[in-house]
Amino acid sequence: MALFLINRYLGDEGDDGSSNESRAKALLAKLQKKAKVKEQQSLSCQGEYQSKTTVESDRGTLVKKKRKNKGGNLEETKHPKKRKEQVNQDVSPPDPEELCEGDNARKKKDTKKMQLTEEDKDGMKQTSAHNKNINLQEAAAVDKTELPKNDDEMVEKIQTDQSIQDTETSPSQTGFTILGGFEKKIIQKVQRVLPKWLAEPDVIQRDITCNLVPISDVPGICTKLQRKLESNGIHHLFPVQAEVIPAILESVSHGLLIGRGGYKPRDICVSAPTGSGKTLAFVIPVIQALMERVVCEVRVLAVLPTKELAQQVCKVFSSYAEGNSLKVVMLAGQKSFAAEQASLSENRGGISHSLADIVVATPGRLVDHINKNDGFSLEHLRFLIIDEADRMIDSMHQSWLSQVIKAVYRPRRVSEAVSIFKRTEPAPITAASLSPPQIPLQKLLFSATLTQNPEKLQQLGLHQPRLFSSVHSLSTTNPASQERFNFPQGLTEYYVPCTLSKKPLLILHFILRLKFSPILCFTNSREATHRLYLLVQLFGGVQAAEFSSRLSPNERKRTLKEFEQGKIQLLISTDAAARGIDINGVKCVVNYDAPQFIRTYIHRVGRTARAGKSGLAFTFLLGVQEKKFIQMVKDAGSPGIQKQIVKPGSLKSMEPRYQQMLLELGNTIKGEKAKKRV
Numbered sequence: 164m165a166l167f168l169i170n171r172y173l174g175d176e177g178d179d180g181s182s183n184e185s186r187a188k189a190l191l192a193k194l195q196k197k198a199k200v201k202e203q204q205s206l207s208c209q210g211e212y213q214s215k216t217t218v219e220s221d222r223g224t225l226v227k228k229k230r231k232n233k234g235g236n237l238e239e240t241k242h243p244k245k246r247k248e249q250v251n252q253d254v255s256p257p258d259p260e261e262l263c264e265g266d267n268a269r270k271k272k273d274t275k276k277m278q279l280t281e282e283d284k285d286g287m288k289q290t291s292a293h294n295k296n297i298n299l300q301e302a303a304a305v306d307k308t309e310l311p312k313n314d315d316e317m318v319e320k321i322q323t324d325q326s327i328q329d330t331e332t333s334p335s336q337t338g339f340t341i342l343g344g345f346e347k348k349i350i351q352k353v354q355r356v357l358p359k360w361l362a363e364p365d366v367i368q369r370d371i372t373c374n375l376v377p378i379s380d381v382p383g384i385c386t387k388l389q390r391k392l393e394s395n396g397i398h399h400l401f402p403v404q405a406e407v408i409p410a411i412l413e414s415v416s417h418g419l420l421i422g423r424g425g426y427k428p429r430d431i432c433v434s435a436p437t438g439s440g441k442t443l444a445f446v447i448p449v450i451q452a453l454m455e456r457v458v459c460e461v462r463v464l465a466v467l468p469t470k471e472l473a474q475q476v477c478k479v480f481s482s483y484a485e486g487n488s489l490k491v492v493m494l495a496g497q498k499s500f501a502a503e504q505a506s507l508s509e510n511r512g513g514i515s516h517s518l519a520d521i522v523v524a525t526p527g528r529l530v531d532h533i534n535k536n537d538g539f540s541l542e543h544l545r546f547l548i549i550d551e552a553d554r555m556i557d558s559m560h561q562s563w564l565s566q567v568i569k570a571v572y573r574p575r576r577v578s579e580a581v582s583i584f585k586r587t588e589p590a591p592i593t594a595a596s597l598s599p600p601q602i603p604l605q606k607l608l609f610s611a612t613l614t615q616n617p618e619k620l621q622q623l624g625l626h627q628p629r630l631f632s633s634v635h636s637l638s639t640t641n642p643a644s645q646e647r648f649n650f651p652q653g654l655t656e657y658y659v660p661c662t663l664s665k666k667p668l669l670i671l672h673f674i675l676r677l678k679f680s681p682i683l684c685f686t687n688s689r690e691a692t693h694r695l696y697l698l699v700q701l702f703g704g705v706q707a708a709e710f711s712s713r714l715s716p717n718e719r720k721r722t723l724k725e726f727e728q729g730k731i732q733l734l735i736s737t738d739a740a741a742r743g744i745d746i747n748g749v750k751c752v753v754n755y756d757a758p759q760f761i762r763t764y765i766h767r768v769g770r771t772a773r774a775g776k777s778g779l780a781f782t783f784l785l786g787v788q789e790k791k792f793i794q795m796v797k798d799a800g801s802p803g804i805q806k807q808i809v810k811p812g813s814l815k816s817m818e819p820r821y822q823q824m825l826l827e828l829g830n831t832i833k834g835e836k837a838k839k840r841v
């Protein structure tokens with residue numbers, strides 16, 4: 164028995180009425196199909212039966228007999244099928260319906276047969292009752308044999324059958340009370356309900372160029388850092404920085420030990436477009452918070468998904484930590500484990516001393532140090548920065564976060580573990596003296612595509628989170644079928660309809676004829692990246708390079724540097740360069756392979772049009788991809804993606820060379836494979 168029913172939000176698919184309508188239509192079509200099969204079976208069974216029964220003349224006699232019995236029912240004469248059924252009853256041959264009908268019809272018939280036997284037993288020979296029974300039998304016969312002429316009739320028939328079944332089993336008829344079971348109810352549609360902090364964010368202006376804030380107007384930034392910013396060519400802060408920097412600074416206004424009013428500070432989440440300056444939004448306040456520290460301990464940990472991103476963020480931290488005696492260490496596997504270990508701590512007089520204030524790490528290497536490096540302690544950690552937070556949530560299966568949290572609350576030294584037995588000077592007892600101050604751990608999350616899925620965010624164990632977002636469309640009940648994001652203001656998006664074989668020619672056309680350079684070109688796999696790179700190399704005339712996990716970390720570092728220096732015109736990459744990478748001067752991004760997910764698209768195209776500049780993004784689309792892709796981009800809140808047609812004529816002159824190149828490519832790939840085997 165159902166005691167209660169939980170209506171649960173089952174995702175976005177079922178939200179719109181149109182999908183319900185289409186489901187109903189599909190159901191109806193299914194029912195109609197079943198009915199047709201049943202109809203055909205019934206007809207074929209009747210055919211079988213007809214061949215078994217005797218000649219037509221017999222039927223005529225029997226019909227007459229029946230008319231006599233019933234006082235000449237005109238209806239009967241109008242329906243040969245009904246007549247046939249009556250013949251069956253009178254001569255009692257095997258019922259053709261029984262041969263092919265389902266259980267329900269058989270059940271109905273059995274019930275009626277049972278009724279007749281009871282009457283006989285009781286000696287009820289009243290003619291009226293008998294006639295009534297015959298009429299019932301006739302009705303059942305009509306019900307069984309009358310076939311619908313069209314689909315509507317069939318649906319009606321199914322409904323009538325259902326209602327007959329319902330009345331047959333209804334408790335009022337049987338006299339029994341049926342326990343349990345479910346009443347048919349319309350399932351309530353459940354809307355997604357966002358928690359208040361997600362539904363009502365602090366709004367960030369998304370237009371960078373019109374909303375620059377002079378550094379001196381932003382409260383809390385110390386003069387030392389103001390000067391540092393200016394010396395780095397930054398005179399105004401971007402909207403995300405003007406909002407988030409004071410919020411973080413406020414949480415450390417009473418020092419590193421307690422938050423405002425003695426409470427644990429709120430965690431901060433930031434969702435702002437690509438290239439809007441999120442890195443400085445955490446670097447500046449965190450450096451300022453640590454400037455007054457006396458003992459060197461790891462107080463800031465920034466976690467990033469890739470080596471390249473860790474390197475980039477480490478560089479920004481180092482630039483602003485310079486001159487403040489703060490030490491920044493990177494744990495991303497660029498150096499050997501032992502070298503990283505040596506940069507983290509040193510042993511003096513048998514005691515391990517930290518050599519790092521700020522650690523920038525990738526999750527894998529971080530976990531290695533937590534588990535294998537005794538000199539690495541997170542017990543003084545004050546800020547945990549999670550950049551590219553949505554991606555980091557997805558990599559939570561590595562359980563890096565739970566390991567960090569465990570390390571934060573695990574005392575390093577045995578003496579500190581038993582500090583409860585330490586003698587303290589007698590003093591008046593207060594709430595504060597009974598619970599010694601603890602360093603609060605504050606989480607700072609940043610992403611251009613921060614998830615609004617509360618279940619995913621819950622994995623982070625956020626404390627009274629506060630969201631800063633440039634997406635305005637959030638509401639407590641979100642009717643939108645997809646999450647919406649903000650695109651950089653200066654970005655212009657195009658899609659180029661094409662065929663698979665024309666794609667390489669198109670990219671060559673973009674670079675050689677249209678003179679788009681430098682181009683950052685994305686494919687969907689490292690194999691595709693390598694093949695396209697070889698093809699462009701064979702064609703000649705273009706300074707190209709590839710960027711994927713085929714390359715060693717050092718090769719990747721060098722490639723990015725050369726691309727930034729303008730030595731590479733075309734960088735062909737996997738999604739390894741899609742997130743966070745800040746390369747100055749990328750004017751054009753090409754999605755050679757259309758991305759499958761909207762987040763991937765947003766991050767890829769976000770490598771251009773950064774820091775308020777303008778940029779172009781082209782996506783090559785095959786005919787089958789067009790509709791779905793354009794809808795996906797529209798649903799995500801894109802201001803508009805335009806069609807860009809490249810006429811086949813403009814590629815023609817490159818075709819002979821291209822055909823020759825394809826043959827050469829085959830040989831090159833064969834050669835590479837042979838080399839690998841050796």
Ligand SMILES: Nc1ncnc2c1ncn2[C@@H]1O[C@H](COP(=O)(O)OP(=O)(O)OP(=O)(O)O)[C@@H](O)[C@H]1O
Nearest residue numbers: 397399400401437438439440441442611743745774
């Ligand atoms: N106030 C500022 N004035 C001028 N340039 C700035 C300012 N703040 C940041 N920048 C520059 O803007 C660029 C983009 O910044 P950043 O990499 O922090 O963006 P982001 O929001 O983290 O982007 P993504 O989401 O792609 O990681 C960088 O080159 C940075 O130096």
